[in-house]
Amino acid sequence: EVELLESGGGFVQPGGSLRLSCAASGFTFSSHTLSWVRQAPGRGLEWVSFISASGGDTYYADSVKGRFTNSRDNFKDTLYLQMNSLRAEDTAVYYCAQGGSTSSIYNSWGQGILVTVSS
Amino acid sequence: EIVLTQSPATLSLSPGERATLSCRASQSVSNYLAWYQQRPGQPPRLLIYDASNRATGIPARFSGSGSRTDFTLTISSLEPEDFAVYYCQQRSNWPITFGQGTRLEIK
Numbered sequence: 001e002v003e004l005l006e007s008g009g010g011f012v013q014p015g016g017s018l019r020l021s022c023a024a025s026g027f028t029f030s031s032h033t034l035s036w037v038r039q040a041p042g043r044g045l046e047w048v049s050f051i052s053a054s055g056g057d058t059y060y061a062d063s064v065k066g067r068f069t070n071s072r073d074n075f076k077d078t079l080y081l082q083m084n085s086l087r088a089e090d091t092a093v094y095y096c097a098q099g100g101s102t103s104s105i106y107n108s109w110g111q112g113i114l115v116t117v118s119s
Numbered sequence: 120e121i122v123l124t125q126s127p128a129t130l131s132l133s134p135g136e137r138a139t140l141s142c143r144a145s146q147s148v149s150n151y152l153a154w155y156q157q158r159p160g161q162p163p164r165l166l167i168y169d170a171s172n173r174a175t176g177i178p179a180r181f182s183g184s185g186s187r188t189d190f191t192l193t194i195s196s197l198e199p200e201d202f203a204v205y206y207c208q209q210r211s212n213w214p215i216t217f218g219q220g221t222r223l224e225i226k
Contacts, residue, residue, distance in 0.1 A: 045206050047215040059213050104210040109162035
C-alpha cells in the first residue's frame with residue numbers, strides 16, 4: 001500500500017523559512033514523479049511544484065518560483081520542499097502527491113501538513 | 120496558463136439521482152484531464168484520468184467523457200458517500216492547473 005507522510009509544517013512569521021518532507025513507502029520511489037499541491041483554508045487545490053522521477057527536472061507555479069525548491073532523495077525515499085521568503089498567502093495545507101513514471105496523474109496523496117504564515 | 124472553469128459551483132441533488140459536472144478549458148488539453156473527489160478533512164482521491172479512464176477501485180457509477188476543451192464527470196446514481204467536492208485537473212501544459220471545484224450537496 002502506498003503511503004506518503006508529510007512533516008515539517010507549522011507556524012512561521014512572514015519572511016521566514018520552512019522545509020517540508022514527505023516520506024514515502026509501498027512503491028518504487030525512484031520510478032515515480034512527485035508533486036506538491038496546496039490548499040488554502042476553505043479554498044480549492046493549487047499545484048505548487050513537480051519533480052521528475054530522477055530529480056533532474058522541476059517545475060514551479062509562478063506564485064512560488066524563486067522562493068521554493070523541490071528536491072528528492074531517491075536513496076531515502078523522501079521528497080522535500082524548501083520554502084523561503086514565506087508570505088501570508090502561502091498559508092495552506094500542503095500535500096505531496098505521487099504521479100506516474102512521467103505523468104502528473106496523482107494516484108496517491110499524503111494526508112497533508114498545515115503551514116501557517118502569520119505575524 | 121490554462122484556466123479550467125467548473126460548473127455549476129454547487130449542485131444540489133438527492134441520493135439515487137444522476138449528477139453531471141462540467142469542466143471547460145481555456146484552450147485544448149487534448150484528453151489530459153483528470154477528476155478528483157475530496158471529502159471534508161481528506162486528501163483528494165483520483166477518480167478519472169485521461170478524460171475517461173476510471174482509476175483503480177473507482178465504482179462504475181463514475182464516468183468521464185470529453186476532449187479538447189469540454190469535459191464531463193457523470194455519477195449515474197448518487198450514493199450518500201458521493202456528496203463531496205470535485206475538481207478537474209489538466210496536465211497538458213505547464214503549469215498544471217485545477218478547476219475551482221464543484222460542491223455536490225444533498226438536497
